Amino acid sequence: MKKVLFVSLALAGLSVLSVACANTIAENFSANPLQNGWQVFGDTNLFQWDSTNHNLAVTWDSSQPNSYFYHPLGTILAIDDDFSVSFDLRLGDINDTGFEIAIGFLNFADATRTNFLRAGTNDFFPNMAEFDYFPSFGSEDATLSSTNSKLYFAYDNLSLDPGVTYSVVLTHAAGQAAISGNIYINHDDLYTSLPNFFSQTITNFHLDIISISSYSDAGQDLDFAGSILAHGTVDNFAVNIPPPPIQNLTGVLTNNFWQAQFVSRSNWLYTLQRAPDFQTWTNVSPATGGNATNLFLQDTNSLANKAFYRIRAERP
Numbered sequence: 001m002k003k004v005l006f007v008s009l010a011l012a013g014l015s016v017l018s019v020a021c022a023n024t025i026a027e028n029f030s031a032n033p034l035q036n037g038w039q040v041f042g043d044t045n046l047f048q049w050d051s052t053n054h055n056l057a058v059t060w061d062s063s064q065p066n067s068y069f070y071h072p073l074g075t076i077l078a079i080d081d082d083f084s085v086s087f088d089l090r091l092g093d094i095n096d097t098g099f100e101i102a103i104g105f106l107n108f109a110d111a112t113r114t115n116f117l118r119a120g121t122n123d124f125f126p127n128m129a130e131f132d133y134f135p136s137f138g139s140e141d142a143t144l145s146s147t148n149s150k151l152y153f154a155y156d157n158l159s160l161d162p163g164v165t166y167s168v169v170l171t172h173a174a175g176q177a178a179i180s181g182n183i184y185i186n187h188d189d190l191y192t193s194l195p196n197f198f199s200q201t202i203t204n205f206h207l208d209i210i211s212i213s214s215y216s217d218a219g220q221d222l223d224f225a226g227s228i229l230a231h232g233t234v235d236n237f238a239v240n241i242p243p244p245p246i247q248n249l250t251g252v253l254t255n256n257f258w259q260a261q262f263v264s265r266s267n268w269l270y271t272l273q274r275a276p277d278f279q280t281w282t283n284v285s286p287a288t289g290g291n292a293t294n295l296f297l298q299d300t301n302s303l304a305n306k307a308f309y310r311i312r313a314e315r316p
Helices: none
Strands: 003-009 025-029 039-041 047-052 055-061 069-079 084-096 101-106 128-134 138-146 151-156 165-174 179-185 189-192 197-201 205-214 228-240 247-254 257-263 271-277 292-297 306-314
Touching: 025 069, 055 205, 069 101, 084 101, 101 228, 128 165, 128 205, 138 179, 189 292, 205 228, 257 306
Parallel strands: none
Antiparallel strands: 003 306, 025 228, 039 069, 047 055, 055 228, 069 205, 084 165, 084 228, 101 128, 101 205, 128 138, 138 151, 151 197, 165 179, 179 189, 247 257, 257 292, 271 306
């Protein structure tokens, strides 16, 4: 299944403004995160910005629907990408019978489906790369699931003590069908490097948001039945991702033909699209593979009137 990102719009006859996206998402919650690109899906009461302590107070409540405090990445991460996330986690009270808290990368379209069941087998939760902690098992995992519903996780069997600040770092290396993780106490002392692992065949994945996730325990696989009600704080996010798929975009109208030029990325497909009204889009160039340098896409049909353009960027 292809994942699509539409990047930039252009008006025929005018130059296109370059679109820039940061390669790092940093959040220390010194200001309201909802004014800094963060959004909520699901139960908004589970996520409260603490303007005094400058962190995010989180309730993980599996009796509620799947709920996410998330930030779009502005790109689509896949197996050929380097990326990482780090954050601080401090837990308070916990009441659980074998369920998890979670923070990490998701595919928004998948995660918001009604049949996205984190409590089920991994067939029901494709496309994630996240940190999970199961308090009653004393187990923390760096979990990766693929588009073909296979699973990899690195783990250790150590409890996270309430009232202690843990710094979690998750890292994916380009081309690897795996994810790694380190957990530190107060940023400095290594607590665990998650030395154990379970592996199935990961072929690819597509991720487009970073999320603090409170999963529902509905639809449970009876072999893993459980629930959780936990409170804690999250702080100091740093997300490192590759450059956006379209950089330094410019456009020019020459001899009544429109041409777009931009810096592309490998392992992406690009198509120039045209519309008369921002509503009905038509492909006006063939899908062209990125070359990690300047790419040119042209509308070879002469324009009879004004038109709007956009670049369709796909991850196969």
